[in-house]
Amino acid sequence: MSLDTLYTAETPEGIALSLRPAGVVPRVLAYGIDLGVRLGIYLAATLLALPFGGMGRALLLVTYFLLEWFYPVIFELTRAGATPGKRIFGLQVVMDSGLPVTPAAALTRNLLRTADFFPFLYAFGAVSMLLRRDFKRLGDLAAGTLVVYSDNVALHGELPSAAATAPARALVPREQAAIVAWAGRASRLTPARLDELAELARSVTPAQPGDATQRLLGVAQWLVGRRGGGSP
Numbered sequence: 001m002s003l004d005t006l007y008t009a010e011t012p013e014g015i016a017l018s019l020r021p022a023g024v025v026p027r028v029l030a031y032g033i034d035l036g037v038r039l040g041i042y043l044a045a046t047l048l049a050l051p052f053g054g055m056g057r058a059l060l061l062v063t064y065f066l067l068e069w070f071y072p073v074i075f076e077l078t079r080a081g082a083t084p085g086k087r088i089f090g091l092q093v094v095m096d097s098g099l100p101v102t103p104a105a106a107l108t109r110n111l112l113r114t115a116d117f118f119p120f121l122y123a124f125g126a127v128s129m130l131l132r133r134d135f136k137r138l139g140d141l142a143a144g145t146l147v148v149y150s151d152n153v154a155l156h157g158e159l160p161s162a163a164a165t166a167p168a169r170a171l172v173p174r175e176q177a178a179i180v181a182w183a184g185r186a187s188r189l190t191p192a193r194l195d196e197l198a199e200l201a202r203s204v205t206p207a208q209p210g211d212a213t214q215r216l217l218g219v220a221q222w223l224v225g226r227r228g229g230g231s232p
Helices: 024-069 070-076 083-088 103-111 113-117 125-131 138-143 173-184 191-200 212-223
Strands: 007-010 014-021 091-095 145-149
Touching: 024 070, 024 083, 024 091, 024 125, 070 103, 083 091, 091 103, 103 113, 103 138, 103 145, 113 125, 113 138, 125 138, 138 145, 173 212, 191 212
Parallel strands: none
Antiparallel strands: 007 014, 091 145
């Protein structure tokens, strides 16, 4: 059910995440399972409430309210970020940045299911998802959330190759460790953030053609002993 559509998100730390938004079919199937779970809970509550007359009916009203409005919110705020139905299909709810969903966002996206339902059977929500590459329904647009495949959240790329180059000056151990750590994170940083950090280290790279990022990657290769063109 995975679609070849990727959504790239950038965390506040500058780390790029590749997210695969979930389409209409898996989300509808997940909703069907969650609907069955909620019906099962409501039927169990009904059996428990029958002997209590009016108090039992009040209990059922409270149960219905909680299941309708807070069942998704509670599950989406767990570590899995998903209701039972979504977990079965390997889905989870995250923020646009790829970070875990916040309480305010979870509440907003679920309160706006009412708007998605109009004019009937979640028609507005379905149309919104079909018209967007990220398959956001109206609640997701308002809350800034995404429903994605949890097992397809991956960090971008691998360490870019670079010809090993000796540094322009002697480096103390702390500087060496910082450069190697930066290079190790290269596949997890956005290009802009990678270049920004490389510019800060211009004093340790030799004055030669090429951008600062490639020159610093070359220094990192040299520091870890890969002095044969960047190969281990």
